[in-house]
Amino acid sequence: MGSAVQGAIDWDRRYKLMRTHTAMHILCGVVWRDYGAQVTGGNMDPGEGRMDFEFANLSRELITEIEAKCNAEVAAARAIRTQILPRAEAFAIPDLIRTKINLLPEGIQEVRTVEIVGLDLQADGGTHVANTREVGGIRVVDYKSKGAINKRIYIRLD
Ligand SMILES: [Zn+2]
Numbered sequence: 001m002g003s004a005v006q007g008a009i010d011w012d013r014r015y016k017l018m019r020t021h022t023a024m025h026i027l028c029g030v031v032w033r034d035y036g037a038q039v040t041g042g043n044m045d046p047g048e049g050r051m052d053f054e055f056a057n058l059s060r061e062l063i064t065e066i067e068a069k070c071n072a073e074v075a076a077a078r079a080i081r082t083q084i085l086p087r088a089e090a091f092a093i094p095d096l097i098r099t100k101i102n103l104l105p106e107g108i109q110e111v112r113t114v115e116i117v118g119l120d121l122q123a124d125g126g127t128h129v130a131n132t133r134e135v136g137g138i139r140v141v142d143y144k145s146k147g148a149i150n151k152r153i154y155i156r157l158d
Helices: 011-035 060-075 085-091
Strands: 037-044 048-054 080-086 110-116 120-123 136-146 150-157
Touching: 011 037, 011 048, 011 060, 011 110, 011 120, 011 136, 011 150, 037 110, 060 136, 060 150, 080 085
Parallel strands: none
Antiparallel strands: 037 048, 048 150, 080 110, 110 120, 136 150
16 A cells, blocks of 8 residues: 556557447447347457347348448447436436346446447446447457357457
């Protein structure tokens, strides 16, 4: 305690994580909007990530379609904005319920939201880019069945 420390951000790594994280929001926004499939989990490294969905009928054809739709959202240059909302206000947003905001401990009075304007809205503490265009290309590189309903989708930044 009481000693000075010095920290530095590895900007290349951080920026790549911001782009990757935003790509995952795009993926989960597209999959929710067009297929009604909820995200159940995910993980990422700089430049690549995976997300799990409750997606019963996923196919190779759909993967190709999802990839094209994700890249259309990148090209659409959507703005990304964050807000800090009072707990009650955040809980009143129907879209946030699906991100399991109800798991938030009672003591937390403010909720940070991250919105890809026109596509996706989540309660979220992560770092993101300011515009979907910054993500660059998204490739859906693979998918895997994790059970009758759960499917895992793997993405990589181009
Ligand atoms: Zn996020």
